Amino acid sequence: MSHNIACYRCGAPLGALSLPFSRRDQCPGCSADVHVCKMCMYFDSGVPRQCREDGAEDVTEKERVNFCDWFKPWTLHEVRLPHCLAILMTISRRRFLALAGAAVAVPPIAGCEGVEKVATANVPRSPFSADSTAEEVTEGVDLSGMLAVVTGCTSGIGFETTRVLAKRGAHVVGTSRSLENAEAACSRVMGDATAVQLELSDFDSVVACAESIRSLNTPIDILVCNAGYRGGGNERQLIKGIEKHFVVNHLGHFVLVNRLLDRLFLASQGRIVVVASRAAYSGAPAAGIDFDDLGMARSYSDSLAYGQSKLANVLFSLQLAEMLRGTRATSNSLHPGVINTDIDRNLNPLTRFGFGLLTKLSGKTIEEGAATSCYVASSDLLGSTSGHYFEDCNAVTIDGTGHLHDRAMAEKLMLVSEELTAEYLVEQRRPDWSESENGLQNKTDG
Numbered sequence: 001m002s003h004n005i006a007c008y009r010c011g012a013p014l015g016a017l018s019l020p021f022s023r024r025d026q027c028p029g030c031s032a033d034v035h036v037c038k039m040c041m042y043f044d045s046g047v048p049r050q051c052r053e054d055g056a057e058d059v060t061e062k063e064r065v066n067f068c069d070w071f072k073p074w075t076l077h078e079v080r081l082p083h084c085l086a087i088l089m090t091i092s093r094r095r096f097l098a099l100a101g102a103a104v105a106v107p108p109i110a111g112c113e114g115v116e117k118v119a120t121a122n123v124p125r126s127p128f129s130a131d132s133t134a135e136e137v138t139e140g141v142d143l144s145g146m147l148a149v150v151t152g153c154t155s156g157i158g159f160e161t162t163r164v165l166a167k168r169g170a171h172v173v174g175t176s177r178s179l180e181n182a183e184a185a186c187s188r189v190m191g192d193a194t195a196v197q198l199e200l201s202d203f204d205s206v207v208a209c210a211e212s213i214r215s216l217n218t219p220i221d222i223l224v225c226n227a228g229y230r231g232g233g234n235e236r237q238l239i240k241g242i243e244k245h246f247v248v249n250h251l252g253h254f255v256l257v258n259r260l261l262d263r264l265f266l267a268s269q270g271r272i273v274v275v276a277s278r279a280a281y282s283g284a285p286a287a288g289i290d291f292d293d294l295g296m297a298r299s300y301s302d303s304l305a306y307g308q309s310k311l312a313n314v315l316f317s318l319q320l321a322e323m324l325r326g327t328r329a330t331s332n333s334l335h336p337g338v339i340n341t342d343i344d345r346n347l348n349p350l351t352r353f354g355f356g357l358l359t360k361l362s363g364k365t366i367e368e369g370a371a372t373s374c375y376v377a378s379s380d381l382l383g384s385t386s387g388h389y390f391e392d393c394n395a396v397t398i399d400g401t402g403h404l405h406d407r408a409m410a411e412k413l414m415l416v417s418e419e420l421t422a423e424y425l426v427e428q429r430r431p432d433w434s435e436s437e438n439g440l441q442n443k444t445d446g
């Protein structure tokens, strides 16, 4: 099997290269270092390719090869035993187990064909990867004196994020639909943690939650919009005419951010971290958010609704970053990984069993699952990084299908969300920054 490839930078043809492990070191056209990605060679058979790998980092190659890629070899006609053996020789334990797990996994959890993931330019690269834990990525980070808010602190990624941010010295406000559960979670954390009740599907509760946080009278350094809902049983549920995933996962957080934004402006560098999912491109409607049918009457499945709400998470963060330009505050979104948490609590037992098995075999641990949230929330490297989407502790750009970087859709989402929640929003003035002897000072009212 051979492939015609072209230089990732200038497009000069590099000729036909054959398997296995073929590489070119330098492009004759522009002298770029060209590393022919083994994975492109294996998986995109017959298609002329521009390999984007520069061979500089192994991490980059890992990123390209997401879980879904492992389905491909088994569906390609060209795959023959030597190729499969070569693949197995080059994959990590996680990838191997992913492949094994895939054999028993449920199809809706997978499925991101046609997607290319590349490292985002101009965002500092971290030394961390899918295997890094939240403790590892925050090693040496001092958050003392800071206030962090984590929605959905009672289980899974949210609890681990709360635990680690508190361990690094932050005072963490953790939320749950039940105050008792939030208190129980906060009491299990070593450090300073305060419980607040929050039901994201009820905007009065969101406003009350924001008021409780505001009553602490302190700037907010970190706001992690982590809480999430995923339905089961494919039964469409509406809240005031809007599909439930969209309300809980997006609109609730939309109102919360609005009501806390001025407190983020008061921080020396406020960070909004939106926990989305790669379902934003693998599970959302092909045409993106269907603004004409937010009740999803035309077409509904739990996966589609979850994917659409997660796309809304990413686009909200993108548009927020646009609004925050010129301030010290930033907004980024992320996919935490595939992790065995209670997020599958509403799935039917068989699907839950499949998801549990898949995540146990090939997913991340909860400690790894909280790493990207904690990294984006606290790394010194990212002080001015805004409007990006992260996976495995690094910013990535998704090419091909999906709308993750669609600015027009992000803008529309902001307008529609404002209309839908207008009565719960407060007017947020951009801060009036001025130079002083001590540096920038924020004149926004507390």
Ligand SMILES: NC(=O)c1ccc[n+]([C@@H]2O[C@H](COP(=O)([O-])OP(=O)(O)OC[C@H]3O[C@@H](n4cnc5c(N)ncnc54)[C@H](OP(=O)(O)O)[C@@H]3O)[C@@H](O)[C@H]2O)c1
Residues within 6 Å of the ligand: 151, 152, 153, 154, 155, 156, 157, 158, 175, 176, 177, 178, 181, 182, 198, 199, 200, 201, 225, 226, 227, 228, 229, 248, 275, 276, 277, 278, 335, 336, 337, 338, 339, 340, 341, 342, 343, 344
């Ligand atoms: N696990 C994965 O594989 C995965 C993959 C991609 C993305 N994610 C995302 O990661 C985030 C965390 O999920 P997880 O996996 O840690 O799941 P989880 O263990 O189920 O945690 C979800 C949290 O959200 C809270 N929550 C649920 N519904 C809520 C509502 N209506 N209002 C307020 N809070 C609510 C829950 O708190 P209470 O029940 O105490 O109220 C819980 O603390 C979610 O946004 C999820 O979409 C997870």
